[in-house]
Amino acid sequence: MLELKQQNCFFIFNYNHQLENQQQFFTPHFWQAENRIIGSAKGRGTTWFIETLDLFGINCALRHYYRGGFWKKLNKDRYQFNGLTKTRSFAEFYLLDELYRQNFPVPKPIGAKVEKCGFNYYRADILTEKIEDAQDLTAFLQHQKISSQGWQQIGNLISRLHQLQICHTDLNAHNILVQHGGTSAENYWLLDFDKCSKKNGNHWKHKNLQRLHRSFQKEICRLGIQFCSTDWFHLMLGYENYTASYSD
CATH class of the missing domain: 3.30.200 (Phosphorylase Kinase; domain 1)
Structure with missing residues (x-):
């Protein structure tokens, strides 16, 4: 550097x-x-x-x-x-x-x-x-749905961040990026790590996930995004599966 x-x-x-x-x-x-x-x-x-x-x-x-x-x-x-x-x-x-x-x-x-x-x-x-061929998750969900596998990928991603003990203080749907590949599959990125840092323990992780869930609920009303309880179930399934594999 x-x-x-x-x-x-x-x-x-x-x-x-x-x-x-x-x-x-x-x-x-x-x-x-x-x-x-x-x-x-x-x-x-x-x-x-x-x-x-x-x-x-x-x-x-x-x-x-x-x-x-x-x-x-x-x-x-x-x-x-x-x-x-x-x-x-x-x-x-x-x-x-x-x-x-x-x-x-x-x-x-x-x-x-x-x-x-x-x-x-x-x-x-x-x-x-600049992440090429990408848009934030809320823009994507206004016109398309994400598969159950895609939601699990997002859950995996957040769990991976949490296992590194990094708290994304502004974890919301706008700070998840969807990158379109040459196939039907998408890649997911996390953005905007301003004011983010490492935290000890696990007590903050549930609140971090709750913040993300509230942002999805907010954008259903504000932007009409395609999001339902089943999507959140698959996100949490991906989160818990990665957490369990990391613990093993």
Whole structure:
């Protein structure tokens, strides 16, 4: 990995050699000037999709960290600085890298930036792999159903994460990605590991699953997704089967 500091900005990159203009990789205007923007997605902010095959061998997604809830009205993107490794972008970068190196289906982290703002605050950005030919689970379920085997795959995936003692603090249907392959089979990925971390014990795992179930119930009403109790049964069956095999 390559770590750099430039004035009040700190960078980390998932490669060992310096690239031209790499400090500007976290600026959408830079990629726009290079005619490399290939799409975007709206969430709390805008995620920009960038053509970077020649640079990294994959295309990328660029995301700036924005606050949510009440505080966004007062402070849209500044966070209290308590050390570089505890910043939102660096912490997510390191966690993604750990999972990616274990062949867990998460986007490969490419780079992260922290910009100090005064003594106690910072802004942050992250650059990750763009998963090709994919859409979030809620978009998929508005038009198609998932097979029982597919739901069990998703359950397996969540159990695998839990066996690694990693709590996805925003585990919801939007952060599960469906990737369409060349056959009828799909692959499933987990996204958005901001504020996620390792936790001891097992007490939190059931609440994590309940959070996911509530998100499905919410999107039945809001988006009309195709989801029923049988689907959840198969998800939990996949979860429990993986948990049992891991314990053995």
